[in-house]
Amino acid sequence: MCGRTSCHLPRDVLARACAYRDRQGRERLPEWKDPDKYCPSYNTSPQSDSPVLLSRVHFEKGADSSERVIAPMRWGLVPSWFKEDDPSKLQFHTTNCRSDTIMEKRSFRLPLEKGRRCVILADGFYEWQKCLGTAPKQAYFIYFPQAITEESGSVDVTASLELWEKVWGSWRLLTMAGVFDCWEPPGGGGLLYSYTVITVDACKSLSDIHHRMPAILDGEEEVSRWLDFGEVSAQEALKLIRPTENIRFHAVSSVVNNACNSSPDCVTPVNLLARKELKASRSSQKMMQWLATKSPTKSPTKEDPQTPQKAEPDVPQWRSQVLHKSPLPPKRGAAALLARWLKREEPVAKRPHSQ
Numbered sequence: 082m083c084g085r086t087s088c089h090l091p092r093d094v095l096a097r098a099c100a101y102r103d104r105q106g107r108e109r110l111p112e113w114k115d116p117d118k119y120c121p122s123y124n125t126s127p128q129s130d131s132p133v134l135l136s137r138v139h140f141e142k143g144a145d146s147s148e149r150v151i152a153p154m155r156w157g158l159v160p161s162w163f164k165e166d167d168p169s170k171l172q173f174h175t176t177n178c179r180s181d182t183i184m185e186k187r188s189f190r191l192p193l194e195k196g197r198r199c200v201i202l203a204d205g206f207y208e209w210q211k212c213l214g215t216a217p218k219q220a221y222f223i224y225f226p227q228a229i230t231e232e233s234g235s236v237d238v239t240a241s242l243e244l245w246e247k248v249w250g251s252w253r254l255l256t257m258a259g260v261f262d263c264w265e266p267p268g269g270g271g272l273l274y275s276y277t278v279i280t281v282d283a284c285k286s287l288s289d290i291h292h293r294m295p296a297i298l299d300g301e302e303e304v305s306r307w308l309d310f311g312e313v314s315a316q317e318a319l320k321l322i323r324p325t326e327n328i329r330f331h332a333v334s335s336v337v338n339n340a341c342n343s344s345p346d347c348v349t350p351v352n353l354l355a356r357k358e359l360k361a362s363r364s365s366q367k368m369m370q371w372l373a374t375k376s377p378t379k380s381p382t383k384e385d386p387q388t389p390q391k392a393e394p395d396v397p398q399w400r401s402q403v404l405h406k407s408p409l410p411p412k413r414g415a416a417a418l419l420a421r422w423l424k425r426e427e428p429v430a431k432r433p434h435s436q
Contacts, residue, residue, distance in 0.1 A: 083177055083257070083278045083295040085337070086203040087222070087348055088132055089121045090252065095202065096151060098254045099134060101301060104147040114140060114152035123347040125203075126340040127157045127176040128169075133261065133276055134200040136308050146311035151202070155275035159264040160188045166268050168275075178260065178277040180296060180322045189277065192262045196310030198318060199276055200298060201257040204348065207337055208330075210290040220337050221290055222348050223330040225253045225299075256304050257295040258322055284324040296322040 090098065096110045103109050111134060113119070118130055125131050130153040137148040158175040159168045178189045205224030212219060228251070261276040279296040287294050298304045303321050306313045337347040 083206050083208075083280060083293075084127065085207040085340070086125045086131065086201070087123045087205055087207070088125060088203045088254075089123045089343075089345075090204070090254075091121060092116055092119055095119075095132060095254075098252065099149070099151065099202065101149060101305070104145060109148065111149040111151045112137075114150045116153075118153035119151075120153075122343045123204075123345060124207075124337055124340055124343045125156070129156060130154060131156050131276075132202045133259070133274075134202055134256075134304070134308065135198070135261065136310065138311070139197065146309050147305070149308065152274060154199075154261055155273060156278075157275060158188060158192070158260070158262050158277040159273055159275045160191070161262050161264050162187075162191075163264055164267055166266055168264070168273065175275075175277050177280045177293075180279050180281045180319070183260075183279065183319075188262075189260055192260045193315050196315070197261050197263075198307055198310055198315075199259050199261045200304055200308060201259045201276065201278055201295075203255045203257065204252060205255050206257070206295060207333070207347075208287070208291045208294075217335065219353070220333050220335065221330045222333045222337075222350075223287070223294075223328055224255055226327065226329050227251075227253055256298045258298050258307055279322055281322060281324050284326045284328070286326055286328065287330070290330070294324060297325050297328070299325050299327050 088095070092113060096113065099111050101109055101111070119132055120130065122129075132151050133154045134149055134151055136146045137144040137150050138146045140150060140152075155168075156176060157168075157171075158178075159171060160175075163171060165171070173188075175188060178186070183189045183193060205222050207220055207222055209218040209220050258279045259276045260279070261274060264273045264275065266273075280293045281296050283290070283292050283294045298307055298321060307318055307321055310318070331350040332353050333348060334346060334351050336342050336344070
């Protein structure tokens, strides 16, 4: 699923990141529709406005369907047939739309049949991994692979915080497929444009975090085919809706858990291994102290001052947080854990598994 995104870029930078070529091959920038409604945020939640890319013809009849505009829309689709006067009275959730049932549910099928296809723009999205026991869920930030310059090629932006801060200037936006609708209040008033994010089964590299992910359009050709409903039928466009492995992710702090927080801290990488070391439980510390004095491998009265101590391993850097493959660890019994303790090694913390 997709329940939180980040899109903090200023309006002009966001438009430049969406440069495209029209049907005549001319390079264009999409124009803004109601630009004052756009509010950059590192932590966007449902029922707030997000920037959406769509064909100009949805606002101007007779326009070239290959031309694009960016419009802030409400996240959480309000069907055009909804009869209440308040969108919050909608009795079902429309934040996401499953790809396998999109043609079965009226709320999503009708907009799709009308060609109301859109692309949700974001720096990336957040997902929470369920942890074992009572441990809180761990948040991850998920985005496209990034490159600072053409010469440097693809880079791992989590390699250093300095690199992470510099890369925003050429950030490749995450482009997620969605459908939108236009609702008019029964009692009159302004039109409300709203959208839903289409979701698919998670790709292999994300399956340990969550079993669902947004349908990501990877590249200009896929974005163009999804938006150009005048040339590409709904049946053909739906062939673009599938998981992609072309993503990167890293762990982020719990500050993102509160939707009221919107700061760079929401997307800044954190080192999970270093944090686990700092949060070692009191019980494990006491056990380590006890084993240090009761170890059967050494005499309690004779100490060898010449015995070199084992060097502490270096703390892994950010690169270790990009988990391309995350198989579940083998089970460890109590005997195996005790053996590790007797070797004066701190037991490896159990890794969280996916939902």
